[in-house]
Amino acid sequence: MKSSTPVSHESQTLELKLAITYSDDFYEALLDAHTGLSPSESADLNARLILVMANQIAHNGILKQCIQAAKSAE
């Protein structure tokens, strides 16, 4: 019987090669979004941004791999 719970795509692996179309474009947009913000306002913005982006990625397996990749790059 098919499970109806969300598929976690555990078998999909993280994209570690550059996939952003114009990375300088995105990078600038990101920095501009933070311009003029205090450290705590920046932290708030980052937290909201992570959640918005997480919803775009959507799949639990990939999201957990993202967290792992970010944690292990300390």
Added chain:
Amino acid sequence: MKTEFSASTYTNGYEFSQGTGYQLPEYPAVIPPAVQSGQTEHLRILIIGGGLTGLTLACSLAQLGVKAVLIDEDNTVGVKGASSRGICYTQKSLEIFDKLGIYDRIKAKGIEWSVGRTFAGEDEVYNFDLKAQNSFSLSQQPAFINIQQFYNEGFLVERTMALGGVELRWNNRVTAFSKEEGVANFTIETPGGSYRAQADFVIDATGSKTPFRDWLGVKVTRKQGDDRWCIADVRFNTQPPKERHTWIEAPFNDNRAVWQHLMADDVWRIDYQMAPDADPAYVSREDVVRERLARQFGQDVKVDIVWVGPYAYRSECVDRMMVDLGKSLFFFIGDSAKVVSPFGARGGNTGIADADNLAWKLAAVVHGRATPDVLASYHDERHEAATTNVQVTNRTARYLRPADGAERLFRKASISLAKKYPFARSLVNTGRMAVANAYTRSPLKAPELAQSHSVQNVGFQWVDGSQGQLNDLLRWAAGAPLLLVWGNEQGLIQPHILRQLQSLSEAAGIRVVHVCTHEGLVRSRESILDSAAALARACSVDGQGHVRDMLRSPSCQWALIRPDSYLAARGQAINGRLIHTLARLAGTRLLGAHA
């Protein structure tokens, strides 16, 4: 080898409570003959603890015609003059209470609700209506009824006494326990003296302060934080709507959480989150509570304080809910097995479901319909429910009492986003309301079934046109499995299949019902009319509310339902899958089939 365990202490402790409370019933103490005779009493089934869970089990066993003894250390329900305690009863609990015969009293006394609203500051962040969800919409019972816990306990006491067969012994307290040669031995103290008892099946329903976890060497996983709350049961002259209101950050409570519910007798239950590690004595002072109520409802509000008390929560879960002592079997049910934080109503309701799960299995074993190995499924199924509920409620607790730093940061982010964007609303976690837990690893279900889910108490029509419901069929089956059979495309059951069903019914002691979708097909006594096909949908709706595998013709369709409403198997043709599942339910294995 005789092993004595140290004496127990009283489990009730409501030191800081204030308020006029209720006048709770007092039952007469019971002094059994064994006190005088000095003989050790032998009991088949002993239930220790007469709270919500113990009483649900006692009543269920009485309903199934099984003799048992329940002992309780005091002589009342709830705690003398005290509080509402567990107030939100889920649809599944209400269905269980309906099966036991106390639902009408609960419905008359309690408050139905299905709408919940969550606020942060002045804004409503989101709302839900449980009535709209598939996993609630097919039942005769509503999504939730709020009522003070002692009402349900009182109703259970009276129903158990009316049914007979299960003896309630008040003012009987276990003071010592031993397991000599695999048999559970107890010393029980009464106002008239002590006596000794031995029991084959022991059920620990003594609650979160049970001494038995230590006495049996059962491992417990525990988690406790510094979150502190104040519970107030109050009556006012204003009438807020009959909805569950939760504030994550209430401006009238120092930007901390507030929960608000209506219960019976126009008494409101308001829970205020306090500062971490707040002093319980301060938190539950009447004057402090009055000041808080004035900030929430305005200075002019007239308030009657019924009860006030401090509250802290933790999570605990035993590693084994069934322990085989050698000869006696020991079960943990309700809070003695696991304790959860209150968000989402997964405490009392899980205990009620534990009792409903265990009762029919004990009855089957005692009545010789199943071998004792079927009892191990109680642990398999209810431990999965317990660990799931612990995980879900711990996540909510972490949201409501976030650690400083990143946890608080992300909570703030989720609230801001939820005010603007639909996707973020489900990140706001003020409690995932309890559902009947599905069993994914049960040895009793057909392996082809991904999970065994609870079939809602669906309504239908009898042959004579009057209204019936699934609970009527379960009561008629009286502890035996219930087989629902749909016909072919024409809704008919062919003669050779009818003969198979008849001999199966006799051989396996099951009850068979023909579910018809057209009036013209309803012929036999064991036929019911379900023109809305609600039963088929209920057998297909899983715990997440998804309708799966809608039953379709052409060949004969069936669904096998356990006495606790859980689906054990379903299929197209009357064949091996049905036979093997029936064998599982009887605790035996046919033809070498494996679990």
